[in-house]
Amino acid sequence: MQTDFLDSNQLDQASKYLKNGEVVAFPTETVYGLGADATNEKAVKKIFQAKGRPSDNPLIIHISSVEQLEQYVQSVPDIAKTVISHFWPGPCTLILNKKGPIATSVTGGLDTIAVRMPDHPIALKLIEKSGVPLAAPSANTSGKPSPTDASHVKKDLDGKIRAILDGGRTGIGLESTVLDLTDPHKPTILRPGGVTFEELEDILGTVFESNPTLKDSSAPKSPGMKYKHYSPVKPVWILPTQLDLAKAIVNQLESDGETIGLLTSDDWLDELKTDQRKCYSLGKKDTPQQAAARLFYSLRKLDDEKVSMIMVEPYKKKGIGAAYMNRLEKAATRIL
Incomplete structure (x- = not known):
């Protein structure tokens, strides 16, 4: 496969690829994401194939508006509305109970879904132009350091995906915080990230933290919980x-x-x-x-x-x- 290298003036072409079930890497404020139509099972499976990602490792869907959220979750509890008002758009992913036509591979077969609205103009415009939520893990070979520059994506995935949308270096450099709100009385951080424990505690009061191990045999609710990640070749x-x-x-x-x-x-x-x-x-x-x-x-x-x-x-x-x-x-x- 030939991988196209696109810039921010070629969003129409990138969104066309996504509508046609192809995979496109794009910048966010955290790291580069590897995007596909989250409602298209065949498209989502191309993400796992390109990355070499375990099939039970769920993906985060990326949306471009708060209104879009209601299409894919059963309800938006008050605690979620509070987090959204403070940290969306931004590096905070929410775990909520799912609904709607989301591909099974996105959620790893779970009844929950991970959703965020990125704080990056290219990402938001791309999602809006595509007209669908984008399932998007980090745009790297599974287990390697996440990409913070388009050149990193090229090194890992050139020839494996349809296009790379270059938006320069990312800002935060680490992935989003993942906050489980399926129990509104027990907000739990599943993965630390760009929104800190202290910032969440300031607005929510008590916040819990999950400490999974690599030996845990249960299906992870969030990326970054179960498998070895982020490793260079060198020790x-x-x-x-x-x-x-x-x-x-x-x-x-x-x-x-x-x-x-x-x-x-x-x-x-x-x-x-x-x-x-x-x-x-x-x-x-x-x-x-x-x-x-x-x-x-x-x-x-x-x-x-x-x-x-x-x-x-x-x-x-x-x-x-x-x-x-x-x-x-x-x-x-x-x-x-």
């Missing part, structure tokens, strides 16, 4: 939180013949960088938003460098740091 080690200990470990591994790629804050790079090491910055230590935005992009960059392993600085699991650490721990070969 990824998470450094200890103490800089002196991290420095000693890096020095020892280098003495043992390893070629080190480093991904740390500017504060740590000042202490760890050498001419022999490939170094990428996560930004300032006190700006975890920068670290989140740069994580997947930099993991892919380091994976292309001539290094034998990648060593990454941990951040505190507060605010967006919780989502950063969730992705990093899933990507890691070893946590020191």
